[in-house]
Amino acid sequence: MRYGSILNEPEKESKSRVSRKSYALDSLAVMPGICILSIDTELAWGMNAADLPRFCKVLDEEPEIIRRLIRLLDTYRIPATWAVVGRLLTAPADRRHGGRTPGRWYHAPDLLEWITGARIRHEIGTHTFGHIYAHDASTTRTVWKRDLEAACRTGRQHGIIVRSIVYPRNQVAYVDTLDDFGIVAYRGVERNWYGNRRGAVHILDRAVGTPAPTYDLNALREGDRLVNLPASQFLLGDNGIRKLIPPSSRIRQARLGLDRAADRGELYHLWFHPFNLGTGDRMFHTLEHVLRDISERRDRGELLVMTMAETADLILEGANGFVPAERRQ
Ligand SMILES: [Zn+2]
Numbered sequence: 001m002r003y004g005s006i007l008n009e010p011e012k013e014s015k016s017r018v019s020r021k022s023y024a025l026d027s028l029a030v031m032p033g034i035c036i037l038s039i040d041t042e043l044a045w046g047m048n049a050a051d052l053p054r055f056c057k058v059l060d061e062e063p064e065i066i067r068r069l070i071r072l073l074d075t076y077r078i079p080a081t082w083a084v085v086g087r088l089l090t091a092p093a094d095r096r097h098g099g100r101t102p103g104r105w106y107h108a109p110d111l112l113e114w115i116t117g118a119r120i121r122h123e124i125g126t127h128t129f130g131h132i133y134a135h136d137a138s139t140t141r142t143v144w145k146r147d148l149e150a151a152c153r154t155g156r157q158h159g160i161i162v163r164s165i166v167y168p169r170n171q172v173a174y175v176d177t178l179d180d181f182g183i184v185a186y187r188g189v190e191r192n193w194y195g196n197r198r199g200a201v202h203i204l205d206r207a208v209g210t211p212a213p214t215y216d217l218n219a220l221r222e223g224d225r226l227v228n229l230p231a232s233q234f235l236l237g238d239n240g241i242r243k244l245i246p247p248s249s250r251i252r253q254a255r256l257g258l259d260r261a262a263d264r265g266e267l268y269h270l271w272f273h274p275f276n277l278g279t280g281d282r283m284f285h286t287l288e289h290v291l292r293d294i295s296e297r298r299d300r301g302e303l304l305v306m307t308m309a310e311t312a313d314l315i316l317e318g319a320n321g322f323v324p325a326e327r328r329q
Pocket residue numbers: 040042046127131167168169
């Protein structure tokens with residue numbers, strides 16, 4: 001296989017990766033919090049045709065944004081779960097055969113090399129094969145399973161074993177099918193005070209910088225083989241009206257969420273798309289601030305920074321490490 005099994009490369013830096021053998025969680029009176037970063041990687045697959053003209057510049061620059069992001073994650077030794085749209089990894093189809101143009105907005109053949117070439121070991125999960133919406137009437141169970149099959153097959157062709165999924169538009173459904181594909185973790189919907197209403201109230205929440213929700217690790221398991229790792233915070237971009245929200249609000253929201261995750265031993269889960277970082281420096285500086293905060297807490301032993309699949313393994317393999325709260329001192 002081209003990349004080997006990237007989940008099992010021993011030579012990769014693994015400082016921030018928790019080895020269940022080396023990290024004796026059951027010896028801790030209080031478990032540290034867990035921090036997850038997931039990155040929805042889709043280029044233009046999630047965009048409506050009408051929105052494309054507004055995003056031309058950022059789409060053209062997205063390969064460079066992704067490479068810059070990988071370097072930043074290396075600097076702070078933060079592993080991420082890259083939820084990749086499967087079709088990004090396929091060869092562009094001819095327009096006459098339904099291929100979308102320009103090809104560079106829909107295909108990124110070098111993407112995996114960039115991610116696996118990083119010093120830190122990342123996870124590559126799926127964001128479905130065709131960025132399909134599970135709540136659409138046209139996405140029947142059969143359509144859904146066929147898509148996931150294609151996503152996992154494409155992964156295998158590149159030496160990747162898909163173990164985590166991020167649902168496009170966070171439309172969670174068909175959760176009972178995930179185990180058939182070896183998927184152990186999905187990113188559930190953020191459980192916030194405003195019930196995920198979109199628009200003004202969401203922007204207001206980000207402007208005020210209310211604490212990002214965090215989650216009790218004991219409540220995330222769904223049966224014996226699946227874990228729901230809900231989102232805590234979407235790192236809002238700064239395009240359009242969002243520009244009015246100062247970076248400090250996003251940073252504050254993260255800091256308060258991280259505080260609580262560390263204090264209570266809970267999960268804090270940050271996510272965004274590479275294109276949310278935009279083409280300038282402002283969002284990168286905001287993200288760097290948050291990553292520095294995360295890495296300092298990790299270095300102080302307050303937080304574990306893990307991928308989605310690692311977190312699921314830790315929770316599911318309870319007997320080997322994870323200690324449910326009721327059994328802790
Ligand atoms: Zn998406």
